[in-house]
Each structure stands twice: as C-alpha cells, then as structure tokens.
Amino acid sequence: MTAMRAGPRAVAKAERRRRLKEAALAVFAEKGYQAATTREIAARAELGAATLFRYAEQKRDLLLMIVNDDLNDIDAIALRAVDPQAPLVDALLILFLPRFHYWKANLSLAREAIHETVVARASDETFEARRYRSRRRVLLDAIVELIRHQQTSGRVRPDEDPELVAELLLGIYLAQMRHWLAEPKPEVARGVASLRLLLSLAVRGVAAECSSAPRLAVRSGR
Numbered sequence: 001m002t003a004m005r006a007g008p009r010a011v012a013k014a015e016r017r018r019r020l021k022e023a024a025l026a027v028f029a030e031k032g033y034q035a036a037t038t039r040e041i042a043a044r045a046e047l048g049a050a051t052l053f054r055y056a057e058q059k060r061d062l063l064l065m066i067v068n069d070d071l072n073d074i075d076a077i078a079l080r081a082v083d084p085q086a087p088l089v090d091a092l093l094i095l096f097l098p099r100f101h102y103w104k105a106n107l108s109l110a111r112e113a114i115h116e117t118v119v120a121r122a123s124d125e126t127f128e129a130r131r132y133r134s135r136r137r138v139l140l141d142a143i144v145e146l147i148r149h150q151q152t153s154g155r156v157r158p159d160e161d162p163e164l165v166a167e168l169l170l171g172i173y174l175a176q177m178r179h180w181l182a183e184p185k186p187e188v189a190r191g192v193a194s195l196r197l198l199l200s201l202a203v204r205g206v207a208a209e210c211s212s213a214p215r216l217a218v219r220s221g222r
Helices: 007-031 038-044 049-055 061-081 088-105 107-119 127-152 162-181 188-204
Strands: none
Touching: 007 038, 007 049, 007 061, 038 049, 038 061, 049 061, 061 088, 061 107, 061 127, 088 107, 088 127, 088 162, 088 188, 107 127, 107 162, 127 162, 162 188
C-alpha cells in the first residue's frame, strides 16, 4: 500500500536516479573513473548539474551509489542462503563468495571504490560513503549470529566473545579481498581458496575441541 501511495514524484525521482546510475556506468566504462566528469554524466543522463548534485554530492558518490545498490541485492540473497548449521567456514564462504564474483565482474569499480573509501577518503562523511562503510556492520552482525549459533551447537567454545570472533573473521575477509583485488588478474577460485585457508586457521583456534588452545581475550567495556 505504501508503494501505491508513492505517487508520480517518487516515481520521477527513482527514474532520475536510475538514469544517473546508467549514465555514470557508461561514462566510467568509456573514459575511466578518474577521467570522467559529473558534467558528462549529467549530460548523458539528460539532467542538469544541480539535479545530479541532489543525488550525489560528488563524483565518487555516483560510484558508491552503484556499488551500494548492487551489494544490497547481493548481500540480501547471500544472507538468506547462509546455513547456520553448516561448518563455520562453509557458512562464511556462502556469505562472501557472491562478492568475489561481483568484484571480478566489476574490477575497475571495485578498485576505485576501495581507493575512494579506504585509501583516499577514510574520514569522508557523504551519505553514500557512510552507506558503504555501514555495510561492514551488516556483515559483522550476520557473522555474530553465526558464531552464537555455532556456540549453541557446540562447535565454537561458549566462553568466546562472539563479536570479537566475528571481528577477526571479517577482518580476514576484508584484508584478503583487498590483497586479491590488487593482483593483476584476480581469479575467483584462487581468492576463495586463500580465504578458506585463512578462515580455517582462525576457526581452528576457537573450535570447541581445541580446549587447550589459548583463549581469545574477551572484549571489555561493551
């Protein structure tokens, strides 16, 4: 019912946003992200510059708008596919694998997005930059729930802090993804195999049968 009451203004806004995304993708593909300009993108979308800036404060926000929308869809599917009863590493790879395929298919977007948000713009607070970084919390929460389920089923030691374990596992994924994207020709199979190995090493440290292993410190003040 809410969608039915959106009205023509909401429909027109969504259409302008779609045209901007399509125009940005086309200009980025033709000229490269660094050489592309917001003026060219606005012209391709048949919109004025003032209209463009209502949707994206800067050029990188157009890039992040595309990535954010795509990852929203990818993550929603992956989260539904995760089996909390599967071995922890397998469950994590179900969550992460679609991202490898997406970044492989969009290498230039992936590298520019990481550069803009991690290297060059770590403190930026535009809407799309915040939205991009907030995705980390979504993944972290999903992994925390996996850890809790694994503790309940006896696969992970119950005295571990689920959020601390999730931070470790997510950090491994993020570091591996950046390393993989820096390769001249990243291949999904190789990247996933390396990630599986690293995650397996970490998971063995918190497995319930490894009671003699040193415990991870429980985070205080949370």
